[in-house]
Amino acid sequence: NTRNNGYIWHTTGSGKTLTSFKASQILASEENIDKVFFLVDRRDLDDQTEREFNDFQPDAVDRTDNTRQLVKQIEDIMNPIIVTTIQKMANAVKGERYKKIMEPYKDKRVIFIIDECHRSQFGKMHRDINRHFENGQYFGFTGTPRLPENKSEDGRTTADIFGKCLHHYLIKDAIHDGNVLGFSVTYVNTLGAELEDIPAQEVQAIDTDEVWQADDRIDLVARQIVEHHNRKSKDKGYNAIFATDSIESLTKYYDKFKELEHDLNIASIFTYEANPDLSGGKVHHRDSMEEMIEDYNRLFNTNFSTDNYESYRADVDKKVRECKIDILLVVNMFLTGFDSRRLNTLYVDKNLNYHNLLQAFSRTNRLDTDKKPYGNIVCFRNLKEATDESLRLFSQTDDIDSVLAKSFDEYLDLFKKQVDILVGIAPEPEHIDQLQSEEKQKEFILTFRDLTKTLISLENFDEFDFTEEVIGMDAQKYQDYRSKYLLIKENHERNKHEKASILDDIDFAIEIMHRDKINVDYIMNLIGEIDLEDEEKRQEDIDYILKELDRADSERLRSKVELIREFLERVVPKLTKDDSIISEFTEYEQERKGRVIMETAEEYKVPQDRMMGLIQEYEFSGIIDKEQITNTLTEANYSFIENYEKSQELERFIREVSEEYA
Structure with a gap:
């Protein structure tokens, strides 16, 4: 209703870009507005952003550098909203060839919605656009505005450009509402002195290559990352970005990672100058990039x-999102605008502050499962003061605890208290079987679930060791309690259709913390490696697999535990070195499946071929023919009530037998 400008401060990761695009669509529907331009910086227009825009409005984004296409869109009076880059818009208003089309818009009512306005708007391009559209109105969206503390190089703030802040949703608000995660920040000393003994200003002043790029220091940092990355990434369930201070540093780290022994997929990406200074025997950065691409x-x-x-950039983007790249080395790329819920760690070996720091940290704080309680930040420089100042500034509070995760000691204290509560309910895992009332089972489930969430947070710290001495419970006892938890869950799932239960309201979907991937493929590989020549070794292998079965996390594997256990105890001891274990297992599996189906068919008075047909149809299509089950049971002369009850039982049997023998 006014002609004033303004900006909206919505923290990174809170849906700011799509909110701004939706605002553009609403404004474009207003009769008194001639055109709405949604401007993004070319550096922010990645594949994900393009897909998001096109989901809202098909073909909204033109990724090419073709300014003529933009001008053609502007000329089309039936096109009320245009998504383009600030670079192309600047070319359009300056280009003499486009003057005839662009001139009429000088005094028209046009609205500019500018995404990431803290960065792209401080420069000549913005001034050129502003001068041309004399009747334009500007609204900026940013997660990290330029404030007096972090004003631009020319001394201006976001408020100087856009006027007042119309609405804010700060990072502390988004964390409180559960829309983004907080951060767990670790500072690793690499300078051979206590970090707290070095004034922050002195650390920031250390910028010579001989210090930051010293071979011993590069080796120290790289080895630290290799040693702890699997823990940080939850055994490669997540991945990381490593932010370095220059292409030279990135190259040294890249070469060092190639020297070290590890199983990590490491890639890199950076931009390079077309005609750099190559004096003093310097290597062209394009040549370095070429080798890394090879x-x-x-x-x-x-x-x-x-x-x-x-x-290449698009493929790197895709593979980071798919978690096929474990660590991506960068200088500046991917530190703003890149969103991936599978990214949970940022390694930092560069000086960052204010908006650059929070933007980089925020690559890690997108929501995922309970296995990702916060974004991991590992700083190899003393950024403590810069981090605290940035979080205070962009949370508008002195209380940064709402943004930062607890320390290891704080999580440890909480975990030990939860262990005490758990032991109070059931001193040993086998005592869970004696919890007859659902109220007591519920108390155990809620306590164990909360304990597991704390354990997931503890596991990210380098100090973590799954022993009773360190955390108050060892891994085996935790696994034993977890098995009881899963048993209650499975029994509840099996019987929940039969009667109402107070357990119905409990969320059993927690990601149970585990260190190893105990799944069907893992167990079958172990079975295939059983030593059939040495009887003593054979029994050791069998005992080890049986122990691993007790730690089964995978629901699919847990459904096959009884089958595998029988095979190991009844069949494997009789095999010779000439037998194929996997072939024997397949044969035993099919025999057992046929026997179970035959026994169940006889029990329910159902023809065996019809029972087999129902199971095969479900295995093929995922559909249970309920009508055929009802008709078959009617033929067996069951009463109406018996028919209903046994139909439910047979449906459950079909699902279970299909899962067990899949």
Whole structure:
């Protein structure tokens, strides 16, 4: 209703970009507005952003650098909203060839919605656009505005450009509402002195290559990352970005990672100058990038080069999201605008502050499962003061505890208290079987679930060791309690259709913390490696697999535990070195399946071939033919009530037998 400008401060990760795009659509429907331009910086227009925009409005985004296409869209009076880059818009208003089309818009009512306005709007391009559209109105969206403390190089703030802040939703608000995660920040000393003994200003002043790029220091940092990355990434369930201070540093780290022994997929990406200074024997950065892309091609069987760099960038983007790259080395790329819920760790070896720091940290704080309680930040420089100042500034509070995760000691204290409560309910795991009332079972479930959430947070810390001495409970006892938890869950799932239960209201979907991937493939590999020549070794292998079965996390594996246990105890001891264990298992599995189906068919008075047909149809299509079950039971002369009850039982049997023998 006014002609004033303004900006909206919505923290990174809170849906700011889509909120701003939706606002553009609403404004575009107003009769008194001639055009709405949604401007993004070219650096922020990645594949994900393009997909999100096009989901809202098909073909909304033109990724090309073709300014003529933009001008054609502007000329179309039936096109009320245009998504484009600030770079193309600046070209359109300056280009003499476009003057005839652009001139009429000088005094028209046009609205500009500018995404990430803290960055792209401080420069000549914004001034050129502003001068041309004399009747334009500007609304900026940002997660980290320029404030007096972090004003731009020319001394201006976001308020100087856009006027007042119209609405704010700060990072502390988003964390409180559960829309983004907080951060767990670790500072690793790499300078050979206590970090707290070095004034922050002195650390920031250390910028010579001889210190930061010293071979011993590069080796120290790289080894630290390799040693702890699997823990940080939950055994490669998540991945990381490593932010370095220069292409030279990135290259040294990349080469060092190639020297070290590990199973991590490491890639890198950076931009390079077309005509750099190559004096003093310097290597062209494009040549360095080319070598790294060649490694990438060998790793992923691709065919990229610097000649199709944009395609390489898009593929790196895709593989980071898919968690196929474990660690991506960067200088500045991917530290703003990149969103991936599978990214949970940022390694930092560069000086960051204010908006640059929070933007980089925020790559890690997108929501995922309970296995990701917060974003992990590992700083190899003393950024403590810069971190605290940035969080205070962008939370508008001195209380930064609402943004930062607890320390290891705080989580440990909480975990030990939860262990005490658990032991009070059931001193030993076997005592869970004696909890007859559902009220007591519920108390155990809620306590164990909360304890597990704390354990997931503890596991991220380097100090973590799953022993009773360190955390008050060892891994085996935890696994034993967990088995009881899963048993209650399975029994409840099996019987929940038969009667109402106070357990119905409990969320059993917690990600149970585990260190190893105990699944069907893992167990079958162990079975295939059983030593059939040495009887003593054979029994050791069997005992080990049986122990691993007790730690089964996978629901699919837990459904096959009884089958596998029988095979190991009844069949394997009789095999010779000439037998194929996997073939014997397959044969035993099919025999047992046939026997179970035959016995159940006889019990329910159902023809065996019809029972087999029902199971095969479910295995093929995922559909249970309920009508055929009812008709078959009617033929067996069951009463109406018996028919209903036995139909439910047979449906459950069909699902269970299909899962067990899948």
